[in-house]
Amino acid sequence: MRRMTGLLSLALLAPLSSLAWLGCQAIAGIEDRTFDPGSSDTGGGQAPVSEQCASYCADVMESCTGEHQVYATLATCQGVCALLPAGDPLEPVGNTVACRARQAELAGATGEVGVHCRAAGPGGNGECGSNCESYCALRAAACTLEVATEEECVAMCAGLKEVDTFDVIENHDGDTLQCRLVHVSSATVDPEEHCPHASLTPVQPCGDPAGTTPSCEDFCRAAMTSCTGDLAVYESRTQCLLVCLALPPGTTEDRTENTVGCRKYHAYSAMLAPTTHCPHTGPGGDGHCGADEPGSGVTGNCVSYCTLFEAACKPTLGEAYEGWGAACQDECSAMTGAAHDSGYSVASAEGGDTVACRLLHVSRAFENPDECAALADGIACQ
Known part of the structure; x- marks a missing residue:
């Protein structure tokens, strides 16, 4: 229902001028989710994208769409990828890009997006590292840790609610670990805006209504x-x-x-x-x-x-x-x-x-x- 509401809102806003639309985006904090497979945009100021990250992000953005979309933008995917260990493509396991790339490939090859897209996303979903391990590593790299160490962050993260989905629209808000993963991913592109939302303690939109x-x-x-x-x-x-x-x-x-x-x-x-x-x-x-x-x-x-x-x-x-x-x-x-x-x-x-x-x-x-x-x-x- 929220996704349909969002699409209807976009349709109603279409007649507005592009300037007005950009203003609404700034007010609402809505990110442009258009994906161009040929784009090399790195989000403005990011380091050049590695061949591994370019390949992984192209695959995951193409295979994991709709209710299975795990990154808001290509730049967000590239930002997360740049902060993860590369891993070994011959042994694609653990909290690595190689593991996520393999899961993105499987999502496209098998069509089992419900199984593979969450593992291909920023959290890893237990297949490519635990969601807490990934959240804390990204929080440490993109923002700052609120506790002394990543290990302590992982321990406290266990107190957060997890839901059995990962979708950048549905999980954009709510007091869940998945919401925090959405925003810590976006923080790789815009830390000032999204680091506060990715706190261990609830900060809207990652809080209860x-x-x-x-x-x-x-x-x-x-x-x-x-x-x-x-x-x-x-x-x-x-x-x-x-x-x-x-x-x-x-x-x-x-x-x-x-x-x-x-x-x-x-x-x-x-x-x-x-x-x-x-x-x-x-x-x-x-x-x-x-x-x-x-x-x-x-x-x-x-x-x-x-x-x-x-x-x-x-x-x-x-x-x-x-x-x-x-x-x-x-x-x-x-x-x-x-x-x-x-x-x-x-x-x-x-x-x-x-x-x-x-x-x-x-x-x-x-x-x-x-x-x-x-x-x-x-x-x-x-």
Whole structure:
């Protein structure tokens, strides 16, 4: 539908003057996708195109078209090709031009474009290097890395959502790795415009539309990738998902609300600054996702704890919950670690009469109902 809409828009704009059309392109950021097999255009200022890149780009632009098009322009293909290792045409494997060239040839020879074009594109799609490996290598070469090393970039990239397509139109926007690959490819020609779009953290157009309800799958993928070791805030992906489902979802625009949307924002931010943001990603929100209310005794951590306790334990405790649940906020607010910036992590929450300990045990209660009685009786955290 988006492709048809785009074609209709082009038809409606045809009567306009060429100057007006160029102005619209500049405003919308639309790239000219016309491919001339005989063109030697290198995008203005790029180094001369190697024979290998000229051959590869001619093949991939000819064979991978329509919904399988993997480069917006010939210059973009040539820009990406120039930054990839050449590889060995006799052994076309790995994150190399040789591997992609072979996949482009196969796409043309077999007609199986759905199989071969994604591998022939900038990401490699697991056939010619992993998408994360390729993204980080291109990001390092065309822009700058946001983390210390390519290896760290690849590790954080695992927290990004992947989709089972690669098409420069359909994947031009959206909070996916594929969108970032589209824009890091374009950054080889226009880094000022496209490097920001290719960030690890979501930057439009590689972000969710306004008002999007966050997915627990997406949140937990990011949180479990960003916050590990001593900074881990969930003991397992399952625990993260169960806690997430018990919290208000909010939207992906949330930054301070006690919602999944806010925690997702901090999970992404933790890719770049884990020590700062991992506690905000945890079950309590640490006063950054759910602010304290000065003078009222209500704190974000306690609102989160009581919300989770009700969701996990009310069905198990039955009538016993009613008396305990009513006092939850008051009792929690008097405990150590109730206020913001408690620095929650699984490692620091074991033991002690603290809110952090209770947040850990209530997170476990979704899978182990015995935790509920221990929390209600006060013996879980002593």
